[in-house]
Amino acid sequence: DTGVSQDPRHKITKRGQNVTFRCDPISEHNRLYWYRQTLGQGPEFLTYFQNEAQLEKSRLLSDRFSAERPKGSFSTLEIQRTEQGDSAMYLCASSLALSYEQYFGPGTRLTVT
Amino acid sequence: QKEVEQNSGPLSVPEGAIASLNCTYSDRGSQSFFWYRQYSGKSPELIMFIYSNGDKEDGRFTAQLNKASQYVSLLIRDSQPSDSATYLCAVNPFSGGYNKLIFGAGTRLAVHP
Numbered sequence: 335d336t337g338v339s340q341d342p343r344h345k346i347t348k349r350g351q352n353v354t355f356r357c358d359p360i361s362e363h364n365r366l367y368w369y370r371q372t373l374g375q376g377p378e379f380l381t382y383f384q385n386e387a388q389l390e391k392s393r394l395l396s397d398r399f400s401a402e403r404p405k406g407s408f409s410t411l412e413i414q415r416t417e418q419g420d421s422a423m424y425l426c427a428s429s430l431a432l433s434y435e436q437y438f439g440p441g442t443r444l445t446v447t
Numbered sequence: 448q449k450e451v452e453q454n455s456g457p458l459s460v461p462e463g464a465i466a467s468l469n470c471t472y473s474d475r476g477s478q479s480f481f482w483y484r485q486y487s488g489k490s491p492e493l494i495m496f497i498y499s500n501g502d503k504e505d506g507r508f509t510a511q512l513n514k515a516s517q518y519v520s521l522l523i524r525d526s527q528p529s530d531s532a533t534y535l536c537a538v539n540p541f542s543g544g545y546n547k548l549i550f551g552a553g554t555r556l557a558v559h560p
Contacts, residue, residue, distance in 0.1 A: 367547065376451075376535050376550025377491065390546055425490055434479045434539050436548060438490040 336360060338439030340426050346445045347416055354412045355442045359428030366409050367436060368401055369425040370394070377425055377438075383409060384431070416446045450474060451538050453551035462560050466523040468534050470551055473517070476541025480512055481548065482521045483535040491535055495521060526558045 339358045347353050359366045364385050369377035380399070382390045385406040395401075398416075403409040413420055423443050427436040452471050460466045468482075479498050483491035497503045497510040497519070509522040519538075523530055533553040540549055 365546075369548075374455075374552065376537070376552050377548070379547040379549070382546050423490075435481070435493060435496055437493060438483075441490045 338426055338428050338437055340439040340442050342442055343440060344443045346447065349416055349418060349446055351416055352412065352414045353416060353444065354410055355424055356408060356410050357426030357439060358408045360437060362430065363428035364406065364431050365429045366403055367427040368411050369427065371423045371425055418446050420444060421446045450540065450549045451536055451551040453536050453554045455552060456555040457557045458554055459557045459559060460526050462526060462528060462558055464526050466526045466530065466556055468521040468554050468556065470519045470536030471517055472538045474538065474540040475517060477538045478541065479539040480519045481537040482510060483537060485533045485535055485553065528558050528560055531556055531558050
């Protein structure tokens with residue numbers, strides 16, 4: 335399978351704990367995006383990488399959130415001191431540099447208890 | 448005003464009929480437009496994209512774009528029960544430097560036998 339992969343697929347954590355998610359984009363895609371989706375809403379943009387450079391961050395991305403893409407391949411999204419409002423599906427997408435078509439991974443569903 | 452607006456539905460159509468899904472957007476400088484299908488509990492799947500005014504056909508799907516009216520639509524011909532899903536309209540806004548997608552909340556489509 336050469337699609338976008340995400341790990342883990344599900345995560346249950348207690349409020350106040352830190353969590354980290356991983357995304358592996360399609361191999362030739364150098365753009366990588368993180369989105370968050372809550373029930374009944376469309377995905378909301380969080381952040382975007384071109385290669386290893388994080389070029390844009392949404393105002394939604396509080397200082398508890400950090401994302402990295404150290405070698406321009408996989409990316410990690412960390413949430414520190416999780417809150418119940420962080421419960422959502424976290425989606426990763428990737429695209430080619432000269433294309434605007436984004437392909438999504440299966441998502442990581444986070445539940446904060 | 449939301450940046451991308453869709454009727455939440457549900458839109459109920461009989462099997463074999465044409466389903467018409469509509470979307471309006473606020474950023475007049477937007478350049479590219481996407482339709483994603485999302486089954487319950489799954490991630491969005493790209494089904495169509497359109498960049499130019501007019502119609503674009505792909506199998507049973509036709510995307511229509513009218514930039515002057517800031518309006519995008521998706522027609523699904525010969526609707527099947529397997530088409531029952533939420534359809535998300537997404538826009539690459541000029542204000543985002545074309546580096547992110549802004550999604551509507553989606554229209555739920557139900558195709559009944």
